[in-house]
Amino acid sequence: MNYFSSNFKLGILGGGQLGKMLLTETRKFDIYTSVLDPSDEAPCKVGSNEFYIGDLMDYDAVYNFGKQVDVLTIEIENVNVNALEDLEKIGIKVYPSSKTLRTIQNKATQKLFYVDHNLPTAPFSRFAYTVEIEDAISNGGLNFPFVWKSAQFGYDGTGVKIVRELKDLENLPNVECITEKLIPFKNELAVIVARNPSGEIKTYPVVEMEFHPEANQVEYVICPARISAAVAKKATEVALQAAQAFNHVGLLAVEMFQTADDDIIINEVAPRPHNSGHQTIEASFTSQFEQHVRAVLDLPLGNTANKLNGIMVNLVGAEGYTGDVVYKNIETIMGMDGVTPHIYGKKQTRPFRKMGHVTIVNEDIVEARKIAECVKNSIQVITE
Amino acid sequence: MNYFSSNFKLGILGGGQLGKMLLTETRKFDIYTSVLDPSDEAPCKVGSNEFYIGDLMDYDAVYNFGKQVDVLTIEIENVNVNALEDLEKIGIKVYPSSKTLRTIQNKATQKLFYVDHNLPTAPFSRFAYTVEIEDAISNGGLNFPFVWKSAQFGYDGTGVKIVRELKDLENLPNVECITEKLIPFKNELAVIVARNPSGEIKTYPVVEMEFHPEANQVEYVICPARISAAVAKKATEVALQAAQAFNHVGLLAVEMFQTADDDIIINEVAPRPHNSGHQTIEASFTSQFEQHVRAVLDLPLGNTANKLNGIMVNLVGAEGYTGDVVYKNIETIMGMDGVTPHIYGKKQTRPFRKMGHVTIVNEDIVEARKIAECVKNSIQVITE
Numbered sequence: 001m002n003y004f005s006s007n008f009k010l011g012i013l014g015g016g017q018l019g020k021m022l023l024t025e026t027r028k029f030d031i032y033t034s035v036l037d038p039s040d041e042a043p044c045k046v047g048s049n050e051f052y053i054g055d056l057m058d059y060d061a062v063y064n065f066g067k068q069v070d071v072l073t074i075e076i077e078n079v080n081v082n083a084l085e086d087l088e089k090i091g092i093k094v095y096p097s098s099k100t101l102r103t104i105q106n107k108a109t110q111k112l113f114y115v116d117h118n119l120p121t122a123p124f125s126r127f128a129y130t131v132e133i134e135d136a137i138s139n140g141g142l143n144f145p146f147v148w149k150s151a152q153f154g155y156d157g158t159g160v161k162i163v164r165e166l167k168d169l170e171n172l173p174n175v176e177c178i179t180e181k182l183i184p185f186k187n188e189l190a191v192i193v194a195r196n197p198s199g200e201i202k203t204y205p206v207v208e209m210e211f212h213p214e215a216n217q218v219e220y221v222i223c224p225a226r227i228s229a230a231v232a233k234k235a236t237e238v239a240l241q242a243a244q245a246f247n248h249v250g251l252l253a254v255e256m257f258q259t260a261d262d263d264i265i266i267n268e269v270a271p272r273p274h275n276s277g278h279q280t281i282e283a284s285f286t287s288q289f290e291q292h293v294r295a296v297l298d299l300p301l302g303n304t305a306n307k308l309n310g311i312m313v314n315l316v317g318a319e320g321y322t323g324d325v326v327y328k329n330i331e332t333i334m335g336m337d338g339v340t341p342h343i344y345g346k347k348q349t350r351p352f353r354k355m356g357h358v359t360i361v362n363e364d365i366v367e368a369r370k371i372a373e374c375v376k377n378s379i380q381v382i383t384e
Numbered sequence: 385m386n387y388f389s390s391n392f393k394l395g396i397l398g399g400g401q402l403g404k405m406l407l408t409e410t411r412k413f414d415i416y417t418s419v420l421d422p423s424d425e426a427p428c429k430v431g432s433n434e435f436y437i438g439d440l441m442d443y444d445a446v447y448n449f450g451k452q453v454d455v456l457t458i459e460i461e462n463v464n465v466n467a468l469e470d471l472e473k474i475g476i477k478v479y480p481s482s483k484t485l486r487t488i489q490n491k492a493t494q495k496l497f498y499v500d501h502n503l504p505t506a507p508f509s510r511f512a513y514t515v516e517i518e519d520a521i522s523n524g525g526l527n528f529p530f531v532w533k534s535a536q537f538g539y540d541g542t543g544v545k546i547v548r549e550l551k552d553l554e555n556l557p558n559v560e561c562i563t564e565k566l567i568p569f570k571n572e573l574a575v576i577v578a579r580n581p582s583g584e585i586k587t588y589p590v591v592e593m594e595f596h597p598e599a600n601q602v603e604y605v606i607c608p609a610r611i612s613a614a615v616a617k618k619a620t621e622v623a624l625q626a627a628q629a630f631n632h633v634g635l636l637a638v639e640m641f642q643t644a645d646d647d648i649i650i651n652e653v654a655p656r657p658h659n660s661g662h663q664t665i666e667a668s669f670t671s672q673f674e675q676h677v678r679a680v681l682d683l684p685l686g687n688t689a690n691k692l693n694g695i696m697v698n699l700v701g702a703e704g705y706t707g708d709v710v711y712k713n714i715e716t717i718m719g720m721d722g723v724t725p726h727i728y729g730k731k732q733t734r735p736f737r738k739m740g741h742v743t744i745v746n747e748d749i750v751e752a753r754k755i756a757e758c759v760k761n762s763i764q765v766i767t768e
Contacts, residue, residue, distance in 0.1 A: 002710065027404070027431055046411065300715060341413065343414035361691070
C-alpha cells in the first residue's frame with residue numbers, strides 16, 4: 001500500500017497531546033490522518049486532515065470511525081475494544097491489536113499476562129471489589145504495606161494508592177482492583193520498544209525518572225539513565241521480552257523498577273508514545289512519534305540512538321490556578337541553551353494538568369541536569 | 385504581548401512548503417496562525433489555525449488579511465509591498481519590513497544596496513530592457529561572458545542565464561534586468577542569519593552547495609561546508625554585515641561565492657527560511673523554522689550550532705513525469721541510517737518541481753555524504 005498518497009488514511013483514536021505530536025510526523029511524511037476525540041477543543045483539531053467528535057468508549061463511535069480508515073492506531077488506551085475487534089474482522093489493520101489493548105486495559109489481566117509469560121513483576125493479589133481486601137488482611141493473606149491499584153482506567157497515577165494501614169483503604173472506590181507487594185526500589189526506569197508488523201524491533205536507551213526528594217513526584221526524565229551497563233542491559237532485555245510476548249506493533253513503553261538487588265521488575269506498560277519518550281524529539285535520531293508512525297505503517301524503523309543527552313521536564317498546572325493558562329517566564333527558559341518548550345494547546349489550566357513539557361539537550365549530562373533545574377525553577381503554568 | 389495565547393495571531397503570507405515547516409514550530413509553541421495563499425491545495429491548509437485564499441500580489445487581499453493579525457511574516461518574497469507598508473503605518477508588525485522586501489524584490493535595487501553598504505558583490509550593469517544590452521556590448525561597455533538576471537520575480541534559478549555570445553540573448557524576455565560579471569568560483573556557500581527586533585543576532589554554520597559535476601545543478605547542501613576556518617569566518621562576517629545593513633528581523637539567508645582568490649562575494653539574499661537551511665531541522669539545536677518564529681516574535685534566539693553534521697538532498701520531480709506523485713523507493717531510504725524524508729504534500733509532480741527534501745545526519749561527514757549519494761540514487765519522484 002502506498003502510504004504517501006491521499007488514497008491512504010491513518011486513523012488515530014484520541015486527539016490529545018500525544019496525538020498532536022504524532023501529527024507533526026504525519027505532516028512531515030504527508031500521511032493523511034483522521035482523528036476521533038470527544039472534545040471539540042482537542043489539540044488534534046489542528047493538524048489532522050479530518051477530525052471527528054465522538055466518545056472513545058462508545059462502540060458505534062469507534063466502529064464507524066474505524067471502518068473508514070486503512071490503519072487504526074491510538075494515543076490513549078481507554079477505547080472501546082469490542083469495536084476494535086470487529087474492525088479487525090473486516091480487515092482494518094489495528095495497531096496495537098484489540099487483544100493487546102484488552103490485556104493492558106485491565107491491570108489484573110495485565111499482571112496475569114506477565115506471570116503467564118515469565119516476565120518479572122511484583123507479586124500481587126486480585127480482588128473483584130476493594131471491600132474484599134479487608135478479609136484478606138484479617139485472614140493473613142495480605143500484609144501491610146502494599147500498593148492498591150484500580151484494575152480499570154488507571155492513568156497517570158490516578159487509581160493508585162500506597163496502603164500502610166486499614167484506614168488508608170477507607171476512601172478508595174469499591175471497584176475491581178489488585179494489590180501489589182510494595183517493593184523498595186533504587187530507580188524507576190523505562191524503555192520504549194518499537195516493533196513493526198514485519199517483526200523488526202528496536203529499543204530506545206533506558207531512561208530514568210528522577211523524583212522530587214520530598215513530593216514523591218517525577219521531576220525529570222533523564223536519558224540515558226545514570227545506571228550501570230549491566231542494569232541497562234537487563235532492563236532492555238525485559239522490555240524486549242514484553243514487546244515480543246505481546247507480538248506488539250507500534251511503541252510499547254515499559255515502566256520498570258530497579259530493586260535494591262538490581263533486579264528489574266515491570267511496573268506497567270503503555271502501548272503507545274509515552275511521557276518517558278518525549279525527549280526523543282530533540283535528543284534522538286528518530287523521535288518516538290516518528291517511530292510509532294513508521295512502526296504501524298510497517299516502514300523500516302529509524303535509529304533509536306541519542307544524538308545528545310536529553311532531559312524532560314513536565315509542565316503541569318500549578319496548584320491554586322484554574323482558568324485561562326499563562327506560561328509565566330517561558331521567554332526566560334527559551335533563552336537557556338538547548339531548551340525547547342512544547343505547549344500542548346489546552347486553553348484551561350488546573351492543578352497538575354499536563355499542559356506541556358520542556359526538553360533540555362546537551363553533550364554533557366551534568367550540564368543538562370543543571371539547566372533542567374533552572375527550567376523547573378523558572379517557568380510556571382498559571383492563569384492570567 | 386503574550387504570544388502563547390489565543391489572543392495573539394501570527395500571519396504568514398504564503399502557504400507553501402516553507403510555511404508548512406513554519407507551522408510545525410507554531411504548533412509546537414501553540415502559537416495561533418493565519419495563512420494567506422492563492423491555492424486551495426496549499427500545504428498550509430492543514431496545520432494553520434486559519435487559512436485564507438487570496439493573491440499575494442493583490443493589494444486588497446494582503447492588506448485585508450494583514451490588518452487582522454498582530455505580527456505578519458512571509459514565506460515567499462513576492463508579495464504586495466505597498467500593502468505591507470500601509471499595514472506598518474497602522475501598527476502591524478511586519479517582519480521582514482516592507483522596506484527590506486522592496487529592496488530585495490528587485491535585483492537591481494538589491495545590487496545597489498550592496499554597493500551603497502560596502503557589501504562585496506560582483507560588478508554589474510542595470511538595464512531598463514533586455515534589448516538595451518546589445519548596445520552596451522557594441523559600444524564596448526559590456527564583455528562576454530556575463531550573467532543576465534531578470535530584475536523582478538527571479539526565484540530558484542528561473543530568470544537567470546549565462547550569456548556567452550549574442551545569440552544567447554535571443555529568447556530572453558525583454559524586461560528590466562541586470563548583467564553581472566561572470567566570476568569563476570570555487571564554492572557556492574550560504575549563511576543564514578537570525579535577528580530579532582531587540583537586536584539579538586546569530587548565524588548558522590556556513591553551508592556548501594555541492595554541484596553535480598555535469599548537470600550544473602545543486603545536488604547536496606552540506607553543513608558544515610568543507611572549507612578553511614578563515615574562509616568560513618569571512619563568509620560569516622559578510623552575512624552578518626548584510627543582515628545588519630538591512631536592520632533585518634527574521635531570517636536572512638545570504639548566498640555567496642568563494643572566488644578563486646578566496647574572496648567572498650554576495651550572490652543574493654532571501655529574507656526568510658531557505659532551502660540551504662532545511663538540514664537544520666535534524667542537524668541543529670534550533671531549526672531555521674523555529675528560529676524564524678523566535679525572531680519575528682522577539683523571543684530569545686536558539687542555539688545555532690549543529691548537533692551533528694547534516695546533508696540535504698532536494699526531492700524534485702523527475703523529468704518525463706507529470707501527474708499524481710509517487711515517491712518510489714521512499715521505504716528504501718527510510719531504512720538508511722539517519723535519513724529523514726520531508727514530503728511537502730503537493731499532489732501533482734512535474735519535472736524539477738520541488739516536492740520534498742531528505743536530510744541525512746551523521747557524526748561523520750564522509751559517511752553522511754556516502755549515505756546522501758545512496759539516497760539520491762534510490763528515491764525517485766515519479767507518477768503512478
